[in-house]
Amino acid sequence: MSAAYILFRRELALAWGGGGGPLLACGFFACLTTVVPLAAGGDPNVLKPVAAGIAWLALALSSLLSLERLFERDLEDGALDLLATGPLPLEVVFVIKAVSQWLATGLPLALTAPLAALALGQSIELAPLTALSALIGGLGFAFTGALGAALALGAKRGGLLIAVVVLPLFIPPVVFGSGAIDRAAAGLSPLSALALLTAYVLFAAVIAPPAGAAAIRSAQG
Amino acid sequence: MISTLSITDLRLARGERTLFSALSFAASSGEAVALTGANGAGKTSLLRAIAGFIRFEAGDIAFRDADDEPIEPERARAHEVHLLGHLDGLKGARTARDELMFQSQWLGHSHDGIDEAIVTLGLKPLLDLEVRKLSAGQRRRLGLARLIGSPRALWLLDEPLSPLDARWREVVGAMMARHLADGGLILAAVHDPLPIPTRPLDLGAGR
Numbered sequence: 001m002s003a004a005y006i007l008f009r010r011e012l013a014l015a016w017g018g019g020g021g022p023l024l025a026c027g028f029f030a031c032l033t034t035v036v037p038l039a040a041g042g043d044p045n046v047l048k049p050v051a052a053g054i055a056w057l058a059l060a061l062s063s064l065l066s067l068e069r070l071f072e073r074d075l076e077d078g079a080l081d082l083l084a085t086g087p088l089p090l091e092v093v094f095v096i097k098a099v100s101q102w103l104a105t106g107l108p109l110a111l112t113a114p115l116a117a118l119a120l121g122q123s124i125e126l127a128p129l130t131a132l133s134a135l136i137g138g139l140g141f142a143f144t145g146a147l148g149a150a151l152a153l154g155a156k157r158g159g160l161l162i163a164v165v166v167l168p169l170f171i172p173p174v175v176f177g178s179g180a181i182d183r184a185a186a187g188l189s190p191l192s193a194l195a196l197l198t199a200y201v202l203f204a205a206v207i208a209p210p211a212g213a214a215a216i217r218s219a220q221g
Numbered sequence: 222m223i224s225t226l227s228i229t230d231l232r233l234a235r236g237e238r239t240l241f242s243a244l245s246f247a248a249s250s251g252e253a254v255a256l257t258g259a260n261g262a263g264k265t266s267l268l269r270a271i272a273g274f275i276r277f278e279a280g281d282i283a284f285r286d287a288d289d290e291p292i293e294p295e296r297a298r299a300h301e302v303h304l305l306g307h308l309d310g311l312k313g314a315r316t317a318r319d320e321l322m323f324q325s326q327w328l329g330h331s332h333d334g335i336d337e338a339i340v341t342l343g344l345k346p347l348l349d350l351e352v353r354k355l356s357a358g359q360r361r362r363l364g365l366a367r368l369i370g371s372p373r374a375l376w377l378l379d380e381p382l383s384p385l386d387a388r389w390r391e392v393v394g395a396m397m398a399r400h401l402a403d404g405g406l407i408l409a410a411v412h413d414p415l416p417i418p419t420r421p422l423d424l425g426a427g428r
Contacts, residue, residue: 010319079310082310085298
């Protein structure tokens with residue numbers, strides 16, 4: 001068995017099992033999207049145009065929830081030292097952790113997103129696109145989120161710091177993701193917005209690992 | 222495999238404060254060094270510096286293999302060094318078996334190593350328990366298991382015996398003696414003497 005597979009299996013088990021992981025994120029997401037109609041009134045004419053935007057905002061916020069756990073716990077209990085003395089460079093460890101985070105949080109959220117959008121009055125034809133864009137965007141959230149988690153390592157009240165560092169970085173996927181759905185709703189092709197969303201994810205996947213690994217090394221020193 | 226560790230004129234600082242300077246020593250295959258010193262003298266920091274976690278201010282830490290060829294520090298860290306301190310990296314919610322398998326496999330396990338670790342450290346009755354249910358001594362034995370489960374030449378240990386009772390101290394002593402006989406090196410920060418012949422290295426009074 002390769003070291004990458006061994007680590008991936010463990011990280012996935014920890015992300016799924018530890019502290020409610022996916023259920024917590026999905027529950028939070030469902031709560032947020034339920035509160036909006038209650039706050040803004042149940043008028044479908046008001047909700048329908050902003051359904052995609054609200055769904056994406058809720059996605060971004062829900063993706064923040066488990067980020068604090070991603071590296072902070074490993075730093076506190078020494079697991080990060082163990083990972084650093086392993087055969088893989090920290091950059092690869094970072095990628096494996098981000099991908100596990102995506103599978104444990106982004107994937108369940110992407111499955112919940114169409115339901116929430118439906119509840120907000122979005123038409124059902126848009127459900128597959130909502131799920132797809134949430135799935136792609138979730139990978140971007142995982143990489144930038146993991147970078148924020150690594151940067152906040154060792155800080156007091158790290159969870160809040162992560163949110164402040166990471167939320168501005170979540171703006172592009174929110175814009176492109178909800179843009180793709182809006183375009184499809186208006187009868188246009190969503191491909192250009194999806195391409196921009198994918199480009200953002202690729203950019204995050206290239207930038208985040210070296211920066212995150214450097215942040216981890218400095219936290220360990 | 223690392224056969225010598227040599228440290229020359231090492232200066233280590235934490236923040237503004239210099240822990241020690243001009244520290245030189247060498248250890249080679251089959252030797253155990255007992256690192257002593259008051260609290261805050263820099264024992265843990267020295268171990269972490271050797272493992273590559275702390276950048277030192279001056280001097281050099283070098284690893285050489287049996288043919289006296291230098292080993293890159295990154296390579297040594299990735300394949301040849303065990304660092305075991307107060308923080309063992311064990312996850313409370315997972316079973317002892319999961320954690321033992323993961324730690325040993327991640328660090329590069331040998332075929333029989335994991336079974337041998339279970340037998341040597343008497344872990345069999347603990348394997349199905351969650352790590353958080355273990356006592357401090359049991360947890361330390363589980364932490365120590367990766368030393369056998371994954372054969373690496375240089376053991377950097379921080380207070381390895383502190384939570385163990387007399388019986389298990391003896392067992393771990395025997396484990397260390399076997400590692401040395403196999404050509405390994407041990408550098409251990411200790412307050413109580415280790416149950417094996419060691420070379421002392423005192424870091425002084427600290428603060």
